[in-house]
Amino acid sequence: MTTGLPGGEPAGALSDVTVLDLTHFLAGPYCSMLLADLGANVIRIEETGEGDSTRHVPPGYVHGETPYTLTVARNKRGMTLNLKMEAGRGIFHRMVEKADVVLDNFRPGVTERLGVHYDALQAINPRIICCSLTAYGHTGPSRHKPGYEHVIQAVGGSMSVTGDPGGPPVKSGLSFIDYSTGVFGAFAVAAALNARRLTGRGQWIDISLFDVQISMLAYHVSNYFCLGVIPGPEPGSSHPYFVPFQRFKTADGYMIVVAVTDRFFKSLCQVLGMPDMEEDARFVGADNRFAHRKELIPRIQEALLTRPTAEWVQVLEAAGIPAGPVNDVAQALADPQVAARRMVVTVDHPVCGPVKIAGNPIKMTGTPAERFRPAPLLGQHTDEVLAEMLGYTKEQVEAARSAGIV
Numbered sequence: 001m002t003t004g005l006p007g008g009e010p011a012g013a014l015s016d017v018t019v020l021d022l023t024h025f026l027a028g029p030y031c032s033m034l035l036a037d038l039g040a041n042v043i044r045i046e047e048t049g050e051g052d053s054t055r056h057v058p059p060g061y062v063h064g065e066t067p068y069t070l071t072v073a074r075n076k077r078g079m080t081l082n083l084k085m086e087a088g089r090g091i092f093h094r095m096v097e098k099a100d101v102v103l104d105n106f107r108p109g110v111t112e113r114l115g116v117h118y119d120a121l122q123a124i125n126p127r128i129i130c131c132s133l134t135a136y137g138h139t140g141p142s143r144h145k146p147g148y149e150h151v152i153q154a155v156g157g158s159m160s161v162t163g164d165p166g167g168p169p170v171k172s173g174l175s176f177i178d179y180s181t182g183v184f185g186a187f188a189v190a191a192a193l194n195a196r197r198l199t200g201r202g203q204w205i206d207i208s209l210f211d212v213q214i215s216m217l218a219y220h221v222s223n224y225f226c227l228g229v230i231p232g233p234e235p236g237s238s239h240p241y242f243v244p245f246q247r248f249k250t251a252d253g254y255m256i257v258v259a260v261t262d263r264f265f266k267s268l269c270q271v272l273g274m275p276d277m278e279e280d281a282r283f284v285g286a287d288n289r290f291a292h293r294k295e296l297i298p299r300i301q302e303a304l305l306t307r308p309t310a311e312w313v314q315v316l317e318a319a320g321i322p323a324g325p326v327n328d329v330a331q332a333l334a335d336p337q338v339a340a341r342r343m344v345v346t347v348d349h350p351v352c353g354p355v356k357i358a359g360n361p362i363k364m365t366g367t368p369a370e371r372f373r374p375a376p377l378l379g380q381h382t383d384e385v386l387a388e389m390l391g392y393t394k395e396q397v398e399a400a401r402s403a404g405i406v
Contacts, residue, residue, distance in 0.1 A: 011039055011367065012037075012038045012039015012040070012367055012370075012371065013038045013039055013364060013366075013367040014035055014038045014039045014040040014190075014193075015039035015040070015041075017035070017039075017040040017041065017100045017101065017193065018040070018041045018043070018098065018099045018100050018101070019032060019035055019036075019040050019041065019042040019043065019099070019100065019101040019102075019103060019189075020043055020045060020092070020095060020096065020099045020101070020102045020103070021042050021043060021044045021045060021076065021103050022045055022083075022102065022103060022104040022105075022106070022116065023103050023104060023105045023133065024046075024052045024053060024054065024105065025052075025053070025054060025105065025148075025178075026054075026072065026149070026175055026178040026179070026182070027105060027133050027177075027178040027179075027181040027182045027185070027209060028103055028104070028105035028133050028182070028185070029044075029052075029054070029072040029073065029182075030072055030178065030179055030182030030183075031103060031131070031133065031181070031182035031183070031185035031186050031189075032044070032076065032103050033071075033072050033073070033074060033075065033076070033182075034182060034183065034186040034362075035101075035186050035189060036074070036075035036076050037074075037075055037360040037362070037370075038360075038362065038367075039367070039371070040101075041077075042075065042076040042077070043076070043077050043078075043079060043095075043381070043385055044073060044076040044077065044078045044079070044376065045079055045080070045081050045092070046078065046079070046080050046081075046378060046379070047080065047081075047082070048080045048081070048082045048379075048404060048405075048406065049080075051080065051378040051379075052069070054066060054068045054069055054072075055069050055378065057069075062352045062355070063351045063352045063353075064351065065349070065351060065352055065375070065377075069375050070349065070352065070355055070357060070374070070375045071357050071358065071375075072375075073375035073376060074347060074357060074372060074373060074374060074375050075371065075372060075373050076373075076375070076376060077376055077380070077381035077384070077385060078375075078376030078377065078378065078379060078380050078381050078382075079379055079380075079381055079382035079385045079386070079406065080378065080379040080382055080406055081382075081405070081406055082404055082405050082406070083114045083115075083116060084114070085404070085405055087400070087403065087405045088405045088406070089114065089115050089116070091386070091390070091400070091405065091406070092116060093115075093120075093121075093124050094389075094390050095385075095389050095390065096121050096124050096125050096128055097124055097125050098389055099125070099128065100127070100128070100129060100193070101128070101129045101130075101131065101189055101192075101193075102116070102121060102128060102129070102130045102131070103130075103131050103132075103133070103185070103189075104116070104130070104131075104132050104133070105132070105133040105134060106132070106134075107134060107135075107144070107146065108134060108138045108143050108144060109144070111132070117130075118130040118132075118204035122202060122204075125202070126200075126201055126202065127196055127200065127201060127202045128202045129189060129192045129193065129196065129202040129203060129204075129205070130202070130203075130204045130205065131185055131188060131189055131192075131204075131205040131207065132204070132205065132206055132207070133181055133182075133185050133207050133208070133209075134206075134207075134208050134209070135147025135148070135151070135152065135208060135209050135210060136208050136209075136210045137206055137207075137208035137210065137211060138206050139206075142210070147209060147210070149175045149177050149178050149209070150171055152177050152209045152210055152213050153171050153172060153177060153213070154169065155210065155213075156177070156209075156210055156213030156214055156217075157213070157214075157217055157220075158172065158177075158213060158216070158217070159171055160231075160232060160233070161220065161231050161232060161233055161234075161240075162233055163233045164233055164235060164236075165232060165233050165234070165235055167233070170233075176216075177209050177212055177213050177216075178209070180212050180216060181207060181208075181209050181212045184207055184212055185205070185207050188205045188207060189205065192205060234246075236248075236297070237256070238293075238297075239260075241290060242258075242260040242286065242290070243260070243286075243289040243290050243293045243296060243297070244257055244258070244259050244260075244265075244268070244289070244293075244296065244297060244300055245257075245258050245259075245260050246297070247326060248300065248301055248304045249301065249304065249305060250304050250305065250307065250308055250309040250312055251305060251306065251307055251308045251309075252308040252309055253308070253309045253325065253326065254309070254325070254326040255304070255309045255312060255313060255323060255324065255325050255326060256323060256324050256325075256326060257300070257304075257316065257321065257322075257323045258321075258322040258323065259321055259322070260286065261286075262284075262285065262286075264320075264321050264322070265278070265283070265289065266278050267319045267320060267321050268300070268316070268319075268321055270319070271315055271316060271319050271321065272300065272303040272304075273303075274299070274303065277296075277299060282295060282296070283296055309325045309326075310325070313325055341359070341363075342359050342370070343358060343359040343361070344356055344357070344358065344359055345357060345358075345359045345370075345372045346372075347372050347373065347374040348374060349374040349375070350374065350377065350380075351377065352374075355374065357372070359372075360372075379406070382397065382401075382406050383397045386400075386406070
């Protein structure tokens, strides 16, 4: 295992891995961000001129940089390269000789047109691992369709189980399919790196947002095929099968209460001062609570309206019942647990100055080093990367820049 990086910086778990990152928007950059957070040498390759379109996302900018880019481009080095030019592809192919992973999220056919598809790259470096993240994958009748998060949420079924019964379909407040696809991508890359250790050869990974969405339907899929149940949205943010497991209104806001086991439910009845509810045969056992949820939930709701959220959370947690306030983002970030787990960190950006961003949720004991480098400016490390990987002189870099190659 590598014990350190140049300059004495402690090494991360993936510090001996070099990733060439051709991705844009969210799923791909989030995937490479996770790899970079774990120490991989991620080189973000953007188009010459304007760069990644996420550098121009409204509604606001911080000294010309978007908060979007400041987050998902952290811990990466950035360069520009024109892959539409033969000379640009030549530079990229030479970089592939020394790289371990190539990430892309182009639509099927684009990597072939650019000459950066797996067949071409593995001929240059048989150990290369290519990971392609697309809307629908590289096979099947939908492979050439364009698709973004909202489209996949709709087509893949998650909108149909979000919102309130009788209302219109509702998208998730988070781009959870993009993020999850990024996580699956990083996981697959780590698996492929281990497979390469065993076989000596790389491989191509094909991951789609649509597949990830179908995978995350999980028990909904089993319930549909086994029981013939087509799931729909549940009232009040409730769980489709466990009761009580949902949002409740309090005297001053909202909270979530999860009391699905008999032990939790008995404790809830005691906290609410409702021993009769605990003894009611209709509510004894998970099956009965599910069958009589329409009688049970209003009684709990009536009780919880009598006190503010903070008071209820305190007494419920003291009784060992899973519960919590429905926080907005500012309230969530102010939770002491965020600071204790270092889930907000500050990076010193060369233009924006100190910038706070979300931290790394992966905490490791064997390779505990966490580094947080600021997102690169467009093409910030072009000279450095070309000199380091290909031995370019300053004059060679300037000649390539004058020709529009970098």
